[in-house]
Amino acid sequence: MAVSRRLFVTAAASLVASSGTSLALAPSASASVSTSTVSASAEEPWYRIPVSPDDTPEGLVRKASQVRPTERQIAWQALERTAFLHFGVNTFTGLEWGTGDEDPDVFQPVGLDTDQWARALRDGGFKLAILTVKHHDGCVLYQSRYTNHSVASSSWQGGQGDVLRSFADSMRRHGLKVGVYISPADENQYLHGVYANGSARSERTIPTRVPGDDRPDGPTFTLPATDYGAHMLDQLYEVLTEYGPIDEVWFDGAQGRIPPDKVETYDWDSWYTLIRTLVPDATVAVSGPDVRWVGNEGGFARENEWSVVPVQEKDNGRMDFALSYDAPDMGGRDALVAAQPVADYLQWWPAEADVSIRDGWFYHADQQPKSVQQLTDIYFGSVGRNSVLLLNIPPDKQGLLPAADVTRLREFRERIDRELPEDLARDARVTTSPGTITVDLGRAREVNRIRLAEDIRHGQQVEGFVVEAQSGGAWTRVAEAGTLGASRILLLSTPVRARRWRIRVTRSRQTAHLAQFELHRSRS
Structure with a gap:
């Protein structure tokens, strides 16, 4: 199976991550997104989900994992x-x-x-x-x-x-x-x-x-x-x-x-x-x-x-963030709990x-x-x-x-x-195993920019991940972060030369669908 700018695969392949969460490769259809109108009745059940003081912390995370963007978003x-x-x-x-x-x-x-x-x-x-x-x-x-x-x-x-x-x-x-x-x-x-x-x-x-x-x-x-x-x-x-x-x-x-x-x-x-x-x-x-x-x-x-954040409804139907706009965390687990006393909904509300x-x-x-x-x-x-x-x-x-x-x-x-010049992984081979997606570039290449994305049609799920490169038969961690969402670009301070690269999702709310795994060597 070949990898291009949008991880083209013939079918979605579910993976069980090492943390007990799961990851799936998005099918090639993720490269094209419809811009057709979505009616309010169609978007409401998933674009915005009500919360209450009775929700447990686990229940809040579960609801957040179920929120989906509209086509216009x-x-x-x-x-x-x-x-x-x-x-x-x-x-x-x-x-x-x-x-x-x-x-x-x-x-x-x-x-x-x-x-x-x-x-x-x-x-x-x-x-x-x-x-x-x-x-x-x-x-x-x-x-x-x-x-x-x-x-x-x-x-x-x-x-x-x-x-x-x-x-x-x-x-x-x-x-x-x-x-x-x-x-x-x-x-x-x-x-x-x-x-x-x-x-x-x-x-x-x-x-x-x-x-x-x-x-x-x-x-x-x-x-x-x-x-x-x-x-x-x-x-x-x-x-x-x-x-x-x-x-x-x-x-x-x-x-x-x-x-x-x-x-x-x-x-x-x-x-x-x-x-x-x-x-x-x-x-x-x-x-x-x-x-x-x-x-x-x-x-x-x-x-x-986070694109899924707690909101409260204010005067005449205006949605507002349930906490402060200068909060360092808008939608993580701690923020969901902290906002619970005043939040009315969890909403897809990207920044x-x-x-x-x-x-x-x-x-x-x-x-x-x-x-x-x-x-x-x-x-x-x-x-x-x-x-x-x-x-x-x-x-x-x-x-x-x-x-x-x-x-x-x-x-x-x-x-x-x-x-972000040409994607070095465009003609690579991709394999999957529990919790990981691995790309083989065919030969060792220098990389210092990594671009990743979830297929947000399935929500925003990833809470933690690492990117690793294989050198001398051993896997070495070259980058790690928390969220992915619709676009995540990692900058390596020093180029890393390797033939095989992989991403491992270490924590996810629900099955995570990866839509993009690009490797670049900057020319600047």
């Missing part, structure tokens, strides 16, 4: 590298968090070229890009019916400019998926609108028709919302129905910078319902049910990052690691992009630790990605290509 995890584009009035005012009373006419990206953005991201190895359609200042980058705080109030392109349309068209033209960030916080709506006005939730008809509304009849919704919640629903409706397929909707949980007695309780449940109905394949992150924030803005996941290529999230002329080495370290600390990297690259005042950043993105991709 599997597709999202495979993206590996995604991009953020922070762009708006802050680009021109120099602020990171706008005030809400900016004159939209300050927005003058006279050289806007979203095709340049798309080419740079594609050449940098990115597969999806998210635009800040509305940041906390409330100024939107498209022609909205529901606010004057938008590009329509700028003299740029005679008030007819639409960054979102240009962005979406360019990304698709160059083969990238399209994501939108729409800030729940809205300083302009606080100053001049309905944010935190104390209105009660009531049934609202979405979309709200306005004078001169020339939209053709489309789906309508009756959803509970506050005045501001309805405003958000109307803007979401515009974005999700008028700009082609949207692949990710990104929320944070920020509140406006307002007095403590003026908090807006967001209508998460209604927002999620609208998104799921209009764009059922779209991932909802990170204040959303599909993807969670890793807990820092440095781009690094935990050494052992997204966000970081900006510059110090700020918006463009500042006095800042420079991170070095190739810094970005490479971030890649191995995110993608290499069962997370997806979300790298922000902010356009400048001309509406272009800065030349230095474009160069750095290309250098970053080239560096990762050199770090």
Whole structure:
């Protein structure tokens, strides 16, 4: 049986590990993942499992082992590298968090070229890009019916400019998926609108028709919302129905910078319902049910990052981690027990690691992009630790990605290509025996990068494993770690030369299915 990038075998072969757990090789079908829509009724029994104070520690682990990702989560995890584009009035005012009373006419990206953005991201190895359609200042980058705080109030392109349309068209033209960030916080709506006005939730008809509304009849919704919640629903409706397929909707949980007695309780449940109905394949992150924030803005996941974590349901259906986001352990056995008093569910909620290529999230002329080495370290600390990297690259005042950043993105991709060149195990022979998978390279080869993955269609099961190389007839341990998940990359400080390599799972919650066992020799 030959090994390639996805351990191609003719059938799954169950193995009994030395610890008493079991391991299985995934069939070749694991190399291809469907992105078809999964209905809520189909995902609920496995994507999220209820827990109670009566569950024993062993019962919690058993339930965690039964949680499975949805098809949209599997597709999202495979993206590996995604991009953020922070762009708006802050680009021109120099602020990171706008005030809400900016004159939209300050927005003058006279050289806007979203095709340049798309080419740079594609050449940098990115597969999806998210635009800040509305940041906390409330100024939107498209022609909205529901606010004057938008590009329509700028003299740029005679008030007819639409960054979102240009962005979406360019990304698709160059083969990238399209994501939108729409800030729940809205300083302009606080100053001049309905944010935190104390209105009660009531049934609202979405979309709200306005004078001169020339939209053709489309789906309508009756959803509970506050005045501001309805405003958000109307803007979401515009974005999700008028700009082609949207692949990710990104929320944070920020509140406006307002007095403590003026908090807006967001209508998460209604927002999620609208998104799921209009764009059922779209991932909802990170204040959303599909993807969670890793807990820092440095781009690094935990050494052992779990995709199955304890969560609690908060106001209006928002899922939140049951402990603290800076906890060193999100889903290990100790975390499951520690979270039990407050947890409502165990949920498949994989981590997204966000970081900006510059110090700020918006463009500042006095800042420079991170070095190739810094970005490479971030890649191995995110993608290499069962997370997806979300790298922000902010356009400048001309509406272009800065030349230095474009160069750095290309250098970053080239560096990762050199770090993980051809898989030396592609033409190897694979054998299985209790608890191990062994590959024979045919001759001794130097290896210093090892890439592994579970077939997450069967959940995340591995809690401990070792990788060994045979030298002089004896097996020597060259690396060990805890979790695997959808992607684990191990870096050897010194290359090891050997013909035969093996992985042994030393602890697993249930039968573990290995989907990837790659051996590389970096060229950098």
